[in-house]
Amino acid sequence: MNWAIDIDRDDVTQAALVSDPATALAPGQVRVRIDSYAMTANNITYAVFGKPAGLFGNDQGYWDFFAERGAPGRLPVWGFATVTESAAEGIEAGDRFYGYYPMASEAVLTAGHVGPGGFTDVTPRRTTLPPIYNHYQRIEALHDYRGADHDYWPVFRPLFLTGWLIADQFEDEGDYGAEQILIASASSKTAIGLGFSLAQRQGHRPQTIGLTSKANVADLDAQRIYDRVIAYEDIMTLNAGTPSALVDMAGNGAVTRAVHSHFGNSLKASIIVGKSHWDADAGEAALHGPERQGFFAPGRSQKRIADWGGPAFGQKIAEAWTGFMDVAPRLARIDKRRGGEAALEAYKEMLSGRADPKAGIVIEP
Template sequence: MSIQPKEFIVNKSNLPDSRFVPLRVPEPAELKDGQVLLQIDRFAFTSNNVTYAAFGKAMQYWNFFPAEEGWGNIPVWGFADVLASRADGVNVGERFYGYYPMATHLTVNATRVSDAGFTDGAEHRQAMHGLYNHYVRTTTDPGYTKESEDVQVLLRPLFITSFMIDDFLDDNQFFGAQSVLISSASSKTAYGLAFMLSLRKDKACKVIGLTSAANLEFVRNMGIYDEVISYDQVTTLTASQAVVYVDMAGNGQLRSQLHHHFGDNMKYSCAVGGTHWDELSGASDLPGARPTLFFAPAQIKKRMTDWGPGGVQTRLAHAWQAFMQPVMAAEKPWMQVTHGYGEADVRQVYETMLGGSARPDQGHVLSLCRKLD
């Protein structure tokens, strides 16, 4: 099957406006020293990717894979195969996990090549955190299996964020709060955090999930939140208790409502996601703690110093293994993987996710190159 090189781009100032455009892919003979041509086999699209688009300018997500003026390519996590290489130590046919555009192909400048993988040394990517520029060689990744690729692209990057928020809150003694409020409680990053918090036997904080009425049953059945309420019930929470708010939804109206309800008892407030991408206003001039953006790589950097070489990876690996048990349980798994192929499926998933109508128990893995097994 001949693959027509293409990429999926969105209007930065009007996210529902999207289109596919042809992609210029170099011939193997055109590659410069150090360059590698990758064919993107599969990638995940979750509410986290909507966050990348919603915070594209503020967090520099649009800078990873530049598109034409006014348009952006939303970064995704996935797997790709080497089609051609002019980089020593990176061979044709090898498979790499990492950060990719929503496209059929990507050309990178392979630097810092090691047994573990390589870093894209492209000049336009150097201002961003190195975590996003590293490509992991599947043959040497101890956590990789062919059978778990879908779960890896769907949950691994999200769970790293969940793990680091849990650690950050504990590192700061939960800011003296009695409860942790988590919005968009059915989202994968949210329930990853709730799972981590549920493991704390000495937990001082109650974990309260906030979700839509449609997702109440799903979230309650997970059994990891101490309490689950719908958004229209938030003002029934006791305002005299000290709380921290982890905003996975990016809903400015909800944020304002919670800050005004708890006032000075809002001890910490962070925005992690933007699933309600169209309601991101309302973060300024609020009572209580000033809302901030949570950036997982900053906490990772701190812990790399605190825990020493391999400390983050070891702790994360143990937590990941525990998390996988309920997620992929034989009976009543938290997530079911669905595959999509081609322009129509990619656009449908994007529009569904953007519209906030995606099912919480589904995980979407897509490809513009082939029908997935």
């Protein structure tokens, strides 16, 4: 039986496994079986910003990708799927695609701009949402895809891309004048992508300092992603006069306040990326130092595609990704789970903060 997970748009802790009966396809639509997807802290950020929050520059949020207004939310996830039925020219049963899917066992997509590389979902409510989320890539057309890396794609690919884009923005902005970059929630996969990408930069760059809980310091330091790793409690031991920047991956207010109060005007930039600490105070009231700025990966991607052109952008990502894939297996083990009940439990686990940061959860519906 087909299933999906419905989430209350107003209370993301309320989620239920429901049956999801198949409906007839309209012309141009395809039905896909979702083969596997990842459950990461990034998905919790999608849930937190499911309702319109200004991210997309319109009155839409992440719930609008896979649910009509007034219906329960369907959480977007990254994964692989196989076409089981097609009413779209140029797409056949058996074709496989990587992209953005609902947390469910299958999905119906409206295919437009079909070509050798893939297609774009042109469902009306999706056409005004960021293009990067609406493109579905044929696995055979992914030039940097290697079969051995298959399970790491949904776990790391979107998060690594975000980290790489943050690193690119720092270089583009002259590192905001910072001599060190403090990366909060440093064990998160987006943070690891950022740390790895900064470490690959040629020439002078700021020192990277990973901030994490005391229990994670030794293990994270051993991975050699960051120049230094310290516990949140030790932020005050850092030289307050060193020009610094903060990248906050999770929206933890206590950490934000500690960094801002300690560095004050020596803090040159404060960037918030995610909100996986969805129930924590964001710490935005009466902060010393710079105004916080949000980072939105789709917007940065579109800027760089405009700057460099699509093929050059893709080539840069491919080169960075294959380098990262050489080390990813030592950074996280794959934790595979099967079925709807397991999918619901994985969502609740990630929402509660109980998930092991050293595991990459992959759901096979």
